[in-house]
Amino acid sequence: MRPLLIAGLAWQDYRREARLSACSVLALVAVIAPLLVLFGLKHGLVGSLTERLQRDPAVREIIPLGGTRLQADFIEALGQREDVAFAIPRTRQIAATSELQVAPGEARLNVEMLPTALGDPLLQGLPMPQTLQQVVLSHSAAEKLGITPGSPLQARFGRQHGSVLQWQQTTLQVLAVLPLAAFERDALFAQAALLEAVEDYRDGLAVAALGWPGATATQAPRVYPGFRLYARALDDVEPLRQYLAAQQVQVVTQAAQIAQVQALSRNLDLLFWLITTLALGGAVAATSAGALAAVERKQRELAVLRLLGFGSGALLLFLIIQALYSGLFASVLSALLYRLAEGGINHLFVQAPGDYASRLLPEHYLVALAAVLLASALAAALGGRRVARIDASQGIRDV
Incomplete structure (x- = not known):
């Protein structure tokens, strides 16, 4: 029951600070949505090229001299x-x-x-x-x-x-x-x-x-x-x-053409992960700073919770759950924005049926959601460590 109670309290406090919560969600959306578009382009372009080559038997043909x-x-x-x-x-x-x-x-x-x-x-x-x-x-x-x-x-x-x-x-x-x-x-x-x-x-x-x-x-x-x-x-x-x-x-093959597509895939992978690392680093830092600010801003409320018997772990869980709320809403909103962008990109740049300029599969959305929630939880845990220093006596003084 205790985790459910903490989740309920975190939700009520999250709703009470709706403006601040919306700001944290939009800050994450500003990071997640461009990454989804970038990965969608990478997967769509390279995936379409690879599928086109795989569908074309002539590319896989090996001709003897x-x-x-x-x-x-x-x-x-x-x-x-x-x-x-x-x-x-x-x-x-x-x-x-x-x-x-x-x-x-x-x-x-x-x-x-x-x-x-x-x-x-x-x-x-x-x-x-x-x-x-x-x-x-x-x-x-x-x-x-x-x-x-x-x-x-x-x-x-x-x-x-x-x-x-x-x-x-x-x-x-x-x-x-x-x-x-x-x-x-x-x-x-x-x-x-x-x-x-x-x-x-x-x-x-x-x-x-x-x-x-x-x-x-x-x-x-x-x-x-x-x-x-x-x-x-x-x-x-x-x-x-x-x-x-x-x-x-001795034979002739299309190995050079295949190697070009595979090299493009590797280079785009490297570029994507480089940008993702930098963007997620900034998002984690922002979320950690937000959790730290929340501890400073809510010292009285957190002290009262400690006075009511909640330990440091429960208070830290309170902050983590609020970060998870932001991560969940940001992921859903980013996915919706990506779907709009995907439709526009494919409409503008795709001519052949079955090809995609930008494309994400359902499993990509699930992986992105899991990564955002994990990063949000870790960032909140790092920024909320100061919650352990809050003393229950502060709650008594403020009653």
């Missing part, structure tokens, strides 16, 4: 790593091309062919090719051909046999069309088996699955000149590059 010769088991082992989101072998780029045509007599379009499989970051949410004849077209290729999902498509593949140019044709089914943001070049995505079949045909070999004639293929393991590889997260790109370099596989 020319001259690489890899076995299928090496690429399969890559795909099993925890830091790899997707890995699939690629055939030679010069062989991974096709001429597409909607119907005889229509215009032809040369496109590159890319292997795909379950888990492809570029095809998230789209149907996956299940047979050799099923493909997914890029937006630019579908737009140039004037084709929609579900339509048939004629694909031609040529090879030079001696002095004779030979062609084979097959009908493809377009399962889906990629969004333009996912892939901007003219391309089709198909099973790796189709790309391997086209490569074999252009190497002069027969492709039994498609009925294409040619020489009989040897049983030697297939060697791949590259792969499509995507890291699971932004932080996995550089470790993967280092691992592949140790395996004598």
Whole structure:
């Protein structure tokens, strides 16, 4: 009961000195609200940049340089790593091309062919090719051909046999069309088996699955000149590059762009904590001075409380609770002011949907509230230590 009684007395006294209480609240708001805006900008800007990079598979893509010769088991082992989101072998780029045509007599379009499989970051949410004849077209290729999902498509593949140019044709089914943001070049995505079949045909070999004639293929393991590889997260790109370099596989990554965003985050963190330390130091000093002034101003009232049996700890708790009242009201008011500022900042500076110039999550508000209450309590405890010197006899003299 004693803490509740002290809290009630502290509230009544806090209300009685409403003007002074309002001043202490506004003094804290002047510190807390700008810090919330600063942290909101830091979290919003860097968070949006990081989320944008994370959403863009091209940033997490790791592209091998020319001259690489890899076995299928090496690429399969890559795909099993925890830091790899997707890995699939690629055939030679010069062989991974096709001429597409909607119907005889229509215009032809040369496109590159890319292997795909379950888990492809570029095809998230789209149907996956299940047979050799099923493909997914890029937006630019579908737009140039004037084709929609579900339509048939004629694909031609040529090879030079001696002095004779030979062609084979097959009908493809377009399962889906990629969004333009996912892939901007003219391309089709198909099973790796189709790309391997086209490569074999252009190497002069027969492709039994498609009925294409040619020489009989040897049983030697297939060697791949590259792969499509995507890291699971932004932080996995550089470790993967280092691992592949140790395996004598030279690659190109977006590590420099990722490092710039991470450096910006670290620098903003340092700036935020520097400003926060200075601001909170001033707030603690102001709250301590306020508690010290309250002890001087309320010596008679505090002496009467001691006379009624309240010890030094109870009197100190009285001051701490009043500081907590100020911290609580200041936190709520600062959060409301920040919400207004957040709406204005995002309205002025954000153009792309899903991005934020300023943003705080619910847990950020809770952390800020806990930090303000803790700082207020410590400051009041430091400034109110003189309450232990108040003697009950002063209360008797003033009765």
